[in-house]
Structures are given as C-alpha cells and as structure tokens.
Amino acid sequence: MGIKGLTKLLADNAPKAMKEQKFESYFGRKIAIDASMSIYQFLIVIGRSGTEMLTNEAGEVTSHLLGMFSRTIRLLEAGIKPVYVFDGKPPDLKKQELAKRYSKRADATEDLNDALKTGNKEDIEKFSKRTVKVTKQHNDDCKKLLRLMGVPVVEAPSEAEAQCAALCKADKVYAVASEDMDSLTFGASRFLRHLMDPSSKKIPVMEFDVSKVLEELNLTMDQFIDLCILSGCDYCDSIRGIGGLTALKLIRQHGSIENILENINKERYQIPENWPYQEARRLFKEPSVSTDDEIELKWTAPDEEGLISLLVNENGFNIDRITKAIEKIKVAKNKSSQGRLESFFKPVAGASVPAKRKGTRCTLAIPKPVVNPKMYSLEASFHSKPKAIGSIGLPSVDLGSRQAMVFYRSLCCGI
Amino acid sequence: MLELRLVQGSLLKKVLDAIKDLVNDANFDCSATGFSLQAMDSSHVALVGLLLRSEGFEHYRCDRNISMGMNLNNLAKFLKCAGNDDIITIKADDGSDTVTLMFESPTQDKIADFEMKLMDIDSEHLGIPEAEYHAIVRMPSAEFSRICRDLSSIGDTVLISVTKEGVKFSTRGDIGTANVVCRQNTTVDKPEDATIIEMNEPVSLTFALRYLNSFTKASPLSNTVTISLSSELPVVVEYKIAEMGYVRYYLAPKIEEDDEETKP
Numbered sequence: 190m191g192i193k194g195l196t197k198l199l200a201d202n203a204p205k206a207m208k209e210q211k212f213e214s215y216f217g218r219k220i221a222i223d224a225s226m227s228i229y230q231f232l233i234v235i236g237r238s239g240t241e242m243l244t245n246e247a248g249e250v251t252s253h254l255l256g257m258f259s260r261t262i263r264l265l266e267a268g269i270k271p272v273y274v275f276d277g278k279p280p281d282l283k284k285q286e287l288a289k290r291y292s293k294r295a296d297a298t299e300d301l302n303d304a305l306k307t308g309n310k311e312d313i314e315k316f317s318k319r320t321v322k323v324t325k326q327h328n329d330d331c332k333k334l335l336r337l338m339g340v341p342v343v344e345a346p347s348e349a350e351a352q353c354a355a356l357c358k359a360d361k362v363y364a365v366a367s368e369d370m371d372s373l374t375f376g377a378s379r380f381l382r383h384l385m386d387p388s389s390k391k392i393p394v395m396e397f398d399v400s401k402v403l404e405e406l407n408l409t410m411d412q413f414i415d416l417c418i419l420s421g422c423d424y425c426d427s428i429r430g431i432g433g434l435t436a437l438k439l440i441r442q443h444g445s446i447e448n449i450l451e452n453i454n455k456e457r458y459q460i461p462e463n464w465p466y467q468e469a470r471r472l473f474k475e476p477s478v479s480t481d482d483e484i485e486l487k488w489t490a491p492d493e494e495g496l497i498s499l500l501v502n503e504n505g506f507n508i509d510r511i512t513k514a515i516e517k518i519k520v521a522k523n524k525s526s527q528g529r530l531e532s533f534f535k536p537v538a539g540a541s542v543p544a545k546r547k548g549t550r551c552t553l554a555i556p557k558p559v560v561n562p563k564m565y566s567l568e569a570s571f572h573s574k575p576k577a578i579g580s581i582g583l584p585s586v587d588l589g590s591r592q593a594m595v596f597y598r599s600l601c602c603g604i
Numbered sequence: 605m606l607e608l609r610l611v612q613g614s615l616l617k618k619v620l621d622a623i624k625d626l627v628n629d630a631n632f633d634c635s636a637t638g639f640s641l642q643a644m645d646s647s648h649v650a651l652v653g654l655l656l657r658s659e660g661f662e663h664y665r666c667d668r669n670i671s672m673g674m675n676l677n678n679l680a681k682f683l684k685c686a687g688n689d690d691i692i693t694i695k696a697d698d699g700s701d702t703v704t705l706m707f708e709s710p711t712q713d714k715i716a717d718f719e720m721k722l723m724d725i726d727s728e729h730l731g732i733p734e735a736e737y738h739a740i741v742r743m744p745s746a747e748f749s750r751i752c753r754d755l756s757s758i759g760d761t762v763l764i765s766v767t768k769e770g771v772k773f774s775t776r777g778d779i780g781t782a783n784v785v786c787r788q789n790t791t792v793d794k795p796e797d798a799t800i801i802e803m804n805e806p807v808s809l810t811f812a813l814r815y816l817n818s819f820t821k822a823s824p825l826s827n828t829v830t831i832s833l834s835s836e837l838p839v840v841v842e843y844k845i846a847e848m849g850y851v852r853y854y855l856a857p858k859i860e861e862d863d864e865e866t867k868p
Contacts, residue, residue, distance in 0.1 A: 216647035
C-alpha cells in the first residue's frame with residue numbers, strides 16, 4: 190500500500206525532487222523491481238473477463254506468466270537491465286495489515302458470490318479483482334520464467350521493497366522501480382514510478398531523488414521516516430486526524446515522533462494504544478535485507494528450449510509468438526552493450542540554471558505535451574474544491590500541482 | 605534583450621536539419637560570445653554540441669545570458685517558411701516566453717515575422733573534458749556519409765579502426781560482411797578532398813551506425829568532417845561551420861561485455 194498521500198505531499202512541498210524522464214533515458218541502467226507487486230498487477234489486469242482468467246489446459250492461471258514475459262521483454266528491448274526482487278517472510282508488524290487485507294478479501298469473496306447470484310457484471314468484475322491473491326505457486330512460476338529469460342532474481346529475506354532499496358544503496362542497481370512509495374522510506378537513492386506503465390498510456394517516468402526530497406522538505410532521513418509513519422504506513426496505525434500535511438508541520442516543529450507525542454493535544458488527537466511506531470521506524474531504518482556482496486547480478490542469454498517447454502508445452506502459449514519473443518530478447522541482449530555518455534562525461538551542476546529567464550515561467554510556458562490547456566482548467570477546478578485539497582498552502586501550487594495531476598492517474602493498486 | 609541578424613539564413617536551416625533527427629527539445633543558450641546548444645538524445649548515447657560565434661553574425665546583441673527552450677520540430681516548421689537566401693533575425697525580450705523570427709528577402713521587398721512559443725526544458729549539461737585523442741581522421745564529409753549509409757544496409761554496428769595503413773570501417777550482418785579502408789591521401793586538387801590521418805596509437809572502437817547516420821545529416825554544413833577517436837572516450841564527429849563555429853557529435857562506444865555474461 191505504501192505511504193498514504195506521500196506523492197501528493199511531495200508534489201506540493203518538494204517539487205524539485207521529482208523529475209519527468211523519458212522511458213528511453215534508462216537505457217543501459219540496472220533497475221530493481223518489486224516482483225510481487227508486478228505479479229499482483231498482472232493477475233488483476235491481464236486476460237480477465239468477469240471471473241474468467243487466462244488459464245492453461247489444466248485450468249491454472251497463466252496471466253502472471255504472460256505479463257511477466259511481455260513486460261520484461263519490453264524493458265530488455267529498451268536496453269534496461271531489470272532485477273526482480275521477490276518478497277520473503279513478512280515482518281511481524283505487517284501481519285496486522287495483512288490480516289486486514291485478508292478479511293477484505295474474504296468480504297470481497299462474499300460480495301462476489303452475491304454479485305454472481307444477481308448477475309451484475311460490473312460488480313462481478315470489481316469483486317473478483319478484489320479476491321486476487323498472489324500464491325507461492327505464482328511466485329515460483331515467475332522465478333522460473335525469469336531465470337530462463339536470463340534475468341537475475343533476488344529473494345529478499347523479508348520485504349522486497351527494502352531489498353530493492355538496499356541494492357540501490359549499495360550501488361548494485363541504478364534505481365528502484367515501483368508504484369509503492371515505501372521505497373523512498375526505505376532509503377532507495379533513486380526511485381522511479383510509472384516505469385512499467387504501458388507505453389500506450391504515454392505517462393512519463395517520474396524519478397524521485399531521496400536526497401533532494403530531504404533537502405526540499407528540510408528534514409533528516411530519520412525525520413522523513415517519522416513523517417512517513419505519521420502519514421500512514423503498512424506497519425502500524427497512524428494517529429486519527431493527522432494526515433501528511435499536518436505530519437509534515439509537526440515534524441518540522443518538533444523534530445521527532447517522541448517530541449510530537451509529548452507536545453500534542455492528546456484530547457484532540459487519539460494516539461493508538463501501544464502504538465508500535467518505534468518498531469515501524471526500526472523496520473524502515475534497519476530492514477531485514479541481504480547485504481551480501483555475493484548477490485551477483487548477471488544478465489545472460491535466454492534458455493530457448495527451457496522457455497518453450499515452460500510456456501508452450503506446459504502452459505499452452507502459442508509457439509510462434511514465443512519464438513518471436515525469444516528472438517527479441519536475443520536482439521535486445523546485443524543492444525544493451527551500448528555505452529551511455531554519462532559514463533564518460535559528468536553532468537555539470539547547475540550549468541543551465543543561471544540561464545533561466547524568469548522564476549515563474551513554469552506557468553507561462555507549456556512544458557510537456559502531457560499538459561495541455563485543458564488540464565489547466567481541470568487543475569483550476571481541482572484547486573477550488575476545498576474538500577480535495579484540505580489545507581494545502583498555495584505557494585508551490587503552480588509547479589507542484591502540475592506534477593500532481595500526472596500522479597492522480599497512477600495505478601491505485603495495493604497488495 | 606537579444607537580437608541576432610544572420611545574413612546567410614540558410615545556415616540556420618542546415619544547422620537545424622543536422623540536429624533535429626537526434627533531439628526533439630533543446631535549450632539554445634545565448635551569451636555575449638555566441639549562440640550555442642548542447643543536447644543529448646533520449647537514450648543518452650549521443651550528444652550534439654553547436655556553437656555559432658557572435659563574429660559570424662552581421663549584428664549580434666545579447667545583453668544578458670539567456671536560454672531558450674525550443675521544440676526543434678516546431679522550429680523547423682518556422683524555418684521552412686524562410687527562403688534559402690533570406691536574412692534571418694532572431695529577437696527575444698528578457699523574460700519573454702516567446703522568440704521572434706524575422707525573415708527578409710535579399711531584395712528587401714518582403715519581410716515576414718513569426719513568433720514562436722518557448723518551453724521550459726529541464727536538461728543536464730555535461731562537462732566535456734579536453735582530451736588528447738589517439739587518432740584524428742579528416743576526410744570529405746560526403747565520403748564519410750556514403751560509407752555510413754552503405755554499411756548500415758548490411759549491419760547495425762561499425763568497427764572503426766585506425767592503423768598505420770589507414771582507417772578501416774567494417775561491419776557484419778545476416779547477409780554478409782563489409783570492409784572499407786580509406787588511406788591517407790593528400791595529393792588532391794582541392795584541399796577539402798584530402799584524407800588526413802594523424803595517429804598516435806592504433807585504436808579500434810565499435811559504434812551503432814544508426815547514430816552515425818544521423819550525424820551525417822550535418823554534411824551540408826561542411827565539406828570535410830573530423831573524426832577523433834580514443835579507446836576510453838566517445839568518438840567526436842565534427843563539422844566546422846566556416847568562420848562561425850561547429851556542430852560536434854559525441855557518441856558512446858559499444859562496450860565489450862565479459863565472456864561470462866554472454867554465456868547462457
């Protein structure tokens with residue numbers, strides 16, 4: 190689920206920490222991806238109509254294989270070197286959250302049965318999506334597939350997000366790609382959103398730089414973690430009545446959750462009993478990850494026979510399509526040997542900044558085709574809706590909200 | 605306030621043709637010394653650098669450094685409206701979000717002006733260190749363009765190797781292989797037809813032909829091209845613009861991967 194409202198908070202308060210990038214610009218980069226999240230998305234989206242799923246002859250679901258296969262090829266074709274990280278054992282604190290999701294799923298199953306009885310198609314689709322669960326079998330299938338494709342797989346001891354961040358901190362990968370804002374809290378130095386959105390959606394990749402986030406918010410990493418806990422994370426409840434913005438104010442004022450708890454009006458804000466914020470903080474700061482230097486990330490040639498046997502013989506995919514796809518992987522393999530200019534020339538800090546003509550130009554110029562005048566009017570109406578913005582300060586709105594708009598179209602997807 | 609008057613307006617058209625294949629959006633930076641641009645292609649493999657020194661303009665006034673973000677395809681649309689003999693004047697006010705392009709016919713009987721919207725482009729400048737190159741090849745630009753075009757119909761990449769013998773361009777593809785060797789040749793009628801090879805050390809590097817082909821779009825700017833190669837650096841392909849500056853392209857080489865990695 191990630192951190193509640195963090196994207197919007199950052200869009201409004203740390204716009205410089207986010208950069209729109211083109212998908213192609215990650216050419217040659219090693220990118221860590223949370224596999225479980227991807228598999229979940231595939232199971233929800235691919236090959237679904239009503240309660241029917243894409244299956245093989247034996248009736249086992251194959252959506253995740255198709256999704257993983259085509260998405261990975263898309264990344265490889267762009268010259269990106271993906272590393273998939275799989276979840277291990279969830280931390281104890283997350284069990285509560287998981288139990289909640291479990292019960293939600295149970296509710297959804299009931300609702301689904303009702304919907305099936307009444308035959309309401311929309312409801313059937315809606316609730317059957319909610320009953321999706323990623324099983325060990327799905328994970329194992331995908332691991333097998335990825336290994337056959339020659340893509341490295343890392344098994345995290347605990348949370349995949351944390352492991353991705355650790356790989357990034359250790360400079361083993363260039364960035365972490367996820368839709369889950371947790372990655373920032375875990376300290377991934379570079380974090381990408383929308384990297385894996387279908388190209389047809391034309392959503393630019395959004396790159397977050399954690400050091401810039403801290404700089405812009407004027408917080409230390411510890412304070413940022415506290416901010417995320419207060420905003421609402423997977424590990425513990427948050428305080429009722431405190432959202433991202435209030436949390437930011439409080440952290441800036443008091444410096445840490447401890448100080449906030451001492452100074453806050455306890456009658457107005459109910460602090461949960463035995464609030465395990467310290468535990469949550471520890472999970473973010475020192476998550477259980479494997480820091481072994483032994484994690485070797487190697488991209489190898491695909492195992493053609495293995496892939497055909499897995500996808501065609503066992504799971505009934507069309508052999509022509511798979512052979513063509515394998516051909517694509519081979520071509521891509523050759524492409525990834527192209528060097529990047531940045532490995533030879535280093536960016537000059539701020540070289541283009543003094544040349545800017547006016548500080549407020551962002552509102553005048555039309556920066557990217559994504560933002561057309563229509564969106565500005567949308568934006569205006571959006572901001573006039575007090576309910577939606579709460580008590581957001583207006584100063585950074587002109588730049589921030591532009592990026593925020595792009596975010597609102599993001600996948601609302603939780604595990 | 606910025607005001608530049610370029611008598612040879614066709615030059616600007618040629619410059620744009622030389623870069624618009626490679627980059628979509630770029631910042632034109634103007635300072636008191638000249639008009640310049642640096643931009644990378646979207647996959648950050650190639651970089652183009654342009655310099656037009658102030659001396660080359662009939663009139664050059666730039667009070668304050670400004671950087672103008674433009675979509676090059678849009679700029680090309682405007683420049684299409686200019687005749688080849690037209691005199692082009694570029695004007696921009698400080699802090700304005702538009703630039704004015706004025707085209708005057710040589711006989712002064714027609715004047716057209718166009719206003720183009722600018723855009724905000726967030727781009728990184730790369731610092732390019734001065735370097736000693738292992739080998740520098742100067743050859744007719746048409747020849748280089750021909751070689752790149754020919755080889756790209758056979759393979760995707762070219763191995764450029766410079767030895768005492770000369771410079772060799774080779775490629776390999778599904779249908780076969782190709783090698784073109786150019787030897788040093790200074791006994792020509794016109795100096796621009798000469799092929800001159802300066803070599804300190806033999807060097808050989810592989811490049812994607814797709815990029816080299818888009819570099820050769822600059823051939824109309826200059827009769828000769830200079831290719832500078834060093835084993836640890838991107839290749840530099842330079843087209844000089846007479847009395848004004850240059851268009852330079854940098855291209856990162858293909859990297860030889862470890863044997864281990866290519867094994868299944």
